[in-house]
Amino acid sequence: MQPHSARDELRGSLEIKHRALSRTAIAAASKDPRVTRTTGGMSRLTGRELPRADVTLGEDTVSVNLYIGVRWPSQITDVTESVHRTVEAALATMTGVHVHRVNVLVSDTALDRSARGPDVAADDVAAAVVSPRPPTAGPAAMPVALVFGFALLAVAFVAGREFFIAQGHIVGSPWIADAVHWVSQLHWQGWMIAPAVGSIVVGALFVFAGVKPRTRTHSGLGGPTPTVWATPTDIARLCSAAAQSTRGVVDAHTVVTRRKIEVRVQRDRAVSPDSADAAVRTALGPVLSVAAGGRRLTVQHSVSQPTRVS
Numbered sequence: 001m002q003p004h005s006a007r008d009e010l011r012g013s014l015e016i017k018h019r020a021l022s023r024t025a026i027a028a029a030s031k032d033p034r035v036t037r038t039t040g041g042m043s044r045l046t047g048r049e050l051p052r053a054d055v056t057l058g059e060d061t062v063s064v065n066l067y068i069g070v071r072w073p074s075q076i077t078d079v080t081e082s083v084h085r086t087v088e089a090a091l092a093t094m095t096g097v098h099v100h101r102v103n104v105l106v107s108d109t110a111l112d113r114s115a116r117g118p119d120v121a122a123d124d125v126a127a128a129v130v131s132p133r134p135p136t137a138g139p140a141a142m143p144v145a146l147v148f149g150f151a152l153l154a155v156a157f158v159a160g161r162e163f164f165i166a167q168g169h170i171v172g173s174p175w176i177a178d179a180v181h182w183v184s185q186l187h188w189q190g191w192m193i194a195p196a197v198g199s200i201v202v203g204a205l206f207v208f209a210g211v212k213p214r215t216r217t218h219s220g221l222g223g224p225t226p227t228v229w230a231t232p233t234d235i236a237r238l239c240s241a242a243a244q245s246t247r248g249v250v251d252a253h254t255v256v257t258r259r260k261i262e263v264r265v266q267r268d269r270a271v272s273p274d275s276a277d278a279a280v281r282t283a284l285g286p287v288l289s290v291a292a293g294g295r296r297l298t299v300q301h302s303v304s305q306p307t308r309v310s
Contacts, residue, residue, distance in 0.1 A: 016095055018055045025053040025064050025102075028090035034079045036069035036110045050108055062091060063101045065135065069108035070234075073241065077221065077290065080104040080228040105135050105218055105229040109237065135229055140212040219293045232256035235291045239263055242287050246279045247271075250304040260296040261288070266304040273301050 029035055029051045038050040054065040066087060070079050088102045164170045219235060220226030230238075236254040243252035243263050248271030255262045263284065267276040280299050288297060 016097065018057060021055045021057070021062055021064070021091065021095060021097070022053040024090055024094055025055070025066055025087045026051050028087045029053075029066060029068055029083045031086060032079065032083055034071045034074040035083060036071055036108065038069060038108065058100070061098045061100045062095075063103075064091070064099075065103045065105060067105045067107045067135075069110055070106055072109040072237070076106055076230060076234060076238065077228065080106065080221075084227060101227065103135075103227055103229060106231065106234055107218075109234060135216070135218045139214055140209045141206075144206050144209050219291065221290045230291065235261070235287075238287045238291060239284055242283045243280050246276070246283045248276055249280065252280075256295070258295075260298060261292065262298045262300065264300045264302070266302050269303055276301060 030037060035051060050067055050069040052067050054067075056063040056065075064087065066083070068080075068083060070076055084102050084104050087104075088099050091097060091099050091102075158175055161170070161172070162174055162176050165172055165174055218229035218231055221228040221230055233256075236256045239254040239256075239261060240252045240263070243249055243254070243265055246265075248268045249265050250268060251266040253264045255264075263280065265276065265280055267273070277299055281297070284297065
């Protein structure tokens with residue numbers, strides 16, 4: 001029997017790429033029939049294919065941000081918990097890498113009234129050690145980067161033109177030499193104030209765009225260290241569905257902002273405003289317990305108008 005170190009040398013090394021881990025997570029998530037699939041076309045060009053996975057690899061650990069779409073009206077928390085367990089088990093079993101955290105982010109919903117997801121056990125999700133960054137919008141500096149990219153391409157074009165002129169391959173006036181000569185002849189004039197002020201403003205805007213933090217696009221569900229994320233639109237749909245299930249409520253519409261959740265309900269004439277308000281707030285309780293995120297709830301009432309038949 002050879003020593004342990006000798007056996008390790010004979011075995012060689014194993015390296016798992018981000019792409020393999022990403023595809024493993026996507027394949028595991030796609031097994032749930034309540035998870036929608038969006039591929040091809042503009043989704044591929046814009047990088048918004050679903051499901052998709054962003055992998056963060058440590059030395060011997062992995063964390064995943066998994067973006068999925070859910071068939072409406074499936075229970076989002078049940079779907080995300082099921083996908084969370086399935087993906088975590090698949091990564092641990094197929095790759096042998098220790099899974100620190102799997103964040104499931106609901107990025108889209110597709111209307112499918114006939115779809116009924118399977119019953120999912122309500123097992124507790126294990127607490128994670130390391131958490132990836134929460135989902136955010138694209139950086140504000142992206143337009144600045146595009147401007148600088150085109151500017152560098154223009155500089156490369158000018159430099160190439162100067163090179164061919166210097167080598168005698170093309171005939172023309174050297175732009176760089178002419179520009180330097182023109183600048184060297186300049187003296188202070190009144191019109192230079194406007195370009196100077198404009199340069200200060202543009203420079204300040206570029207610095208602001210570079211340091212501005214990204215805007216959060218999702219809200220965490222379930223506590224201070226969430227593993228499930230949802231968009232404001234999906235939270236609004238959950239609130240509207242809960243309000244519409246209340247007796248005496250004819251219709252409900254919800255608007256979710258950063259600071260408040262505003263539910264506008266139309267109630268039946270036979271129901272008093274106080275009883276309707278209490279019933280709606282009670283129905284919204286389970287949803288707000290995991291999805292409020294510190295937002296303030298307001299409920300607005302209006303009486304449903306009877307339909308006239310001529």
